Amino acid sequence: MTERSAASGSGQLATSEQIEPGSARRLAMAVLWPAFLLAGVLDALIFVVVDPAELRWFGGPALGWSTLAVYSATFLIVWAVISVSGALTAMMLRDGENRRAGPAGRAAPRSH
Incomplete structure (x- = not known):
């Protein structure tokens, strides 16, 4: 088993070494797939507490949307x-790696 498959199989977060540099598709999936799974869990938790038929817009009349429409809009x-949170985290991680790299792409010495 390679380091990449071992890390992904153990539930650890992917590091920049596991995602090839410049692979926007891999990075997008590393952000969107966990966000999709968590959105499903949070959607279920929200609607354990909230009845979609009783939703009102700031105390006004009921929305009048179907239950499926409320579930779908909330999920999205x-x-x-x-996803935005994950993308910002990925962007900050990549930016931090670029700042640590020296002019030739080597890691700059750290000052203590």
Whole structure:
């Protein structure tokens, strides 16, 4: 088993060494897939507490949406928020790696 498959099989987070540099597709999937799974869990937890038929827009009349429409809209909103969070984290990690790299792409010496 390679280091990559061992790390992914153990539930550990992917590191930049496991995602090839410049692979936007891999990075997008590393952000979107966990966000999708978590959005499903959060959607279920939200609707254990909230009845979609009783939703009102700031105390006004009921929305009048079907239950499926409320579930879908909530899922997409939660997925988008979690995806943005994951993308910002990935962007900051990549930016930090670029700052640590020296001019020739080698790691710059750390000052203590």
